[in-house]
Amino acid sequence: MPAKKDNRINDEEKLEVMRHSAAHVMAEAVQSIFPDARFGIGPAIENGFYYDFELPRSLTPDDLPVIEAKMREIIASDVPFVREEVTKEEARRIFADQPYKRELIEELEDEKVSLYRQGSFTDLCRGPHVNSTGEIKAFKLTSIAGAYWRGSEKNPMLQRIYGLLFQTEKELEEYLAFQEEIKKRDHRRIGKDLDLFIFSDLVGKGLPLFTEKGSIIRRELERFVVDEEIKRGYKHVYTPDLASIELYKTSGHYPYYKDTMYPVMKVEETELMLRPMTCPHHYELYRSKPRSYKELPFRIAELAKQFRYEKSGELTGLMRVRMFCLADSHIICQPDQAMSEIHEVLDLIEYVSGVLGLNAGDNYWYRLSLGDRNNETKYYKDDKSWDFAEDVLREVLTQRKADFEEAEDEAAFYGPKIDIQMRNFAGKEDTVFTVQYDFVGPKRFNLTYIDKDQKEKEVIVIHRSSIGAIERTIAFLIEHYAGAFPVWLAPLQVMIIPIADRHLDYARSLEATLKAENVRVEVDDRSERINLKIRQAQLDKVPYMLVVGDKEVEASTVSVRLRTGEQLDSQSIESFTAFIKEAISTRKLDLK
């Protein structure tokens, strides 16, 4: 039953056919250069195509333009793609020298084998293809990689050439520019260029060391979120980074997170472990004395170090590390307080994200992750609590008129959750924060309160983060801003650039004035050309440059240049100081 396809799908299919045809043309080009080449397969892929070859020598990047030029010749000659059907026996003969093709032929079930030929090149292929090589549009060969035949290490390693192909040259260029931008924005690269953090072999993998500059960003984020949470009624605490294994057995983390937990450290009478989670630490604080209904909701928060032993292959800069600092919290409350508490949590998340320049809808969206009443292994059995909790979360999102998706079978063991999903600059989706409803932890730890009626009752817990794991948030922000942070986060906020040595005294007095107001400021007092100093400050993404020369000294003013190259009005130092103080204290996103 053929469905009616819309144009977009039609275009996508056409593009796929063209990409596949380009792979054949590339194979023909390679054959013309390496007559002894043996061919693997050459499919269309997202954004382009590839083909695997066995060649008499290793390819180098210099080969790509040569192959590409040959391809353009073939395309210019506009020869037709011709389909043929032959018997397996004929096919075996045609591909006598092509062991990989022969292997594929033997696996075909049909006795008839389909071939495609253009010019001097014939391939075993189901098609379809474009009518003629001239139809092939905007393409570019991009890279060479090794690939085992059929993906198995037991097979020979072939050489794979990747190509891009789009409908138009403009699209191709845009795609290339975007890829270039992704590379430029890679937080590992910017982190190195701007000297924000380092890794050390002696310290170990997945354990970043923050330099002075990276630490400024981290401290600003940490203080911002702690102060904001305290303002909103959280009790911000400090609990130990390690605890007895008994704590994690009680919480249930031990068997569950065992694979990524660091091993037990046994000394004297105790078996200690680095914590994979903060929850049971906060429960111990709550349990340290009897609690009354008057103390609820009891919102405990912490900038909590957490330790998980990720596999070395999964470590990625600051995104995936082996120890991270989570702005964690556990809201201990009555079930009927959950709805308003979750509203307040989402208010906080939206506020914090907004300050960082990220907005619901544009930069992130909500996902309601639900359990499965029939899966008692994956989800704690308590249908009534699941129904209640899922209704609460759905109702909150509905009341907020949030655009959210529901995801079946994505809940935690102990209850449903709201995930905040974000796409990074390169387009990869990830859960950055989560708000979880937990009715199991309170049972394990016997978390109760004395209600108005003097009866002891069980609480529920809401697990949440606000700004996520500081390391990952920094990685995300580096890529989001390409290192050009808003002024409150910028490690250096103002660079004063005296034009000549005789302006140095004035520069120093400006520096002192700004420092007194806690502005992070430096004077570039090197004997270098002024343009070089400006260029350096721009490379370092310093938000504001104060270039001072005779005119400024005479008039007691500053000439303000932004890192974007734009110029603000010349103004008094008092005016600029007031301006930047305001920009910092309000955490302004733009520089003007």
Added chain:
Amino acid sequence: MPAKKDNRINDEEKLEVMRHSAAHVMAEAVQSIFPDARFGIGPAIENGFYYDFELPRSLTPDDLPVIEAKMREIIASDVPFVREEVTKEEARRIFADQPYKRELIEELEDEKVSLYRQGSFTDLCRGPHVNSTGEIKAFKLTSIAGAYWRGSEKNPMLQRIYGLLFQTEKELEEYLAFQEEIKKRDHRRIGKDLDLFIFSDLVGKGLPLFTEKGSIIRRELERFVVDEEIKRGYKHVYTPDLASIELYKTSGHYPYYKDTMYPVMKVEETELMLRPMTCPHHYELYRSKPRSYKELPFRIAELAKQFRYEKSGELTGLMRVRMFCLADSHIICQPDQAMSEIHEVLDLIEYVSGVLGLNAGDNYWYRLSLGDRNNETKYYKDDKSWDFAEDVLREVLTQRKADFEEAEDEAAFYGPKIDIQMRNFAGKEDTVFTVQYDFVGPKRFNLTYIDKDQKEKEVIVIHRSSIGAIERTIAFLIEHYAGAFPVWLAPLQVMIIPIADRHLDYARSLEATLKAENVRVEVDDRSERINLKIRQAQLDKVPYMLVVGDKEVEASTVSVRLRTGEQLDSQSIESFTAFIKEAISTRKLDLK
């Protein structure tokens, strides 16, 4: 050759004799109550005396007044102490029923044995004693404890009664009051009373959990020291709490601190350890790129978690813990920059201590800890560097006109140091901060810089803390202030106490005004008597109470009561807000 003794020594000796005599009197009293008592020994000790007994039943605190009363009878009867000399044989007969005394007799070398007798009680004793029981002055029995005969677990457990004895009743009372004050100021007790921190068996020994209130104090201290250090040119960083064992082998910590380091955690390819020290982490940051002389001094600082596995018997509240947060720093510089750097470090330490209410001379003093050129096991062999470094440290202290003592053989392995010595409230001396000169670490890590002459040269390192380990500093401050912290550290700064419910609205508006200025404020809105609320706020050591009633509402004023019970002038809320903001931001020590 008898030396001329001064009166003080004379008095001390007299007191010791009297204390010893009181022990004999106590033994007589015990004998009168327990005729079958067997006697151990009964010496004078600091501030008093004790005697060990074997008795037919366990003593309870209720026995002490009875024994004490009997002693007073004996003293009132004013019987003489009589010395006798007998042969060992006679002594054996006299102490036939006293196995402990017999044991002592057998160990005497002399054939003559000295006895002392008062009233019906005779003891084996060298003396001397007072002439007569009536000379015994102000005393008090204080406690009972178990004590093995001659301190060995293999021997029977005897019962020891402790007593105090002073020249005058006034001295005794003062001493008792001071002991009471020490108990009251014990940071473990105040920490519990004021709900500052807890311990949890499930988390583990020596791992405190800071409550909301304790965390406020901790955060204030941390931010204060970080901001102050940044102001003074420190680069404040974040480095990992754990690292590969290779790092600590390179630094030399691994063999040296092995006993108190947590065990290795081996996962995948790496052997990781919790850090016992921060130094090598900071060295890795320094080494991450080539450094020029222009970058020196390079002052790296961190609020660094450190992990040492103290024996459970040595753990004491927040004073000795198994994980602590040190305001640590390493100043990497040229040797000829060391002197000015150490001056600046001492400036910082004196400033920070001053803000906490502690002053050089009154509360702490300096100790210059020196090495020993002939001990190559304990001290790195490099006489020239030792001479240079010791001269630098001594010169700094001399230039500052600091009153310091020199301590031989107290240096670190890698160089001499200045220790800052403090006595806690109970009189125990401890090194609270240290400033160490290190010429060994730079060699191990090859820490160098390119000098003006383009040559690569070795740096030296100054290790220092400013506010010490946060946990211990908090313990110290709790005891120093008996929980009544200066306003900037007080968890709750203002308690508003409405006299009746009709004053609640006004109280709430005051609360909002103060909160907007980041003052930590609460309203005691309970329906309780006003005096009870005031008493509670005083017990909680809240610096300021604003009691508001009809008069205050009408005149838009506040009546300010201090936790000391003193009263400030009635004033407008604007005036009080300005006053307390100023007190907080300047970290004022007194409340007025």
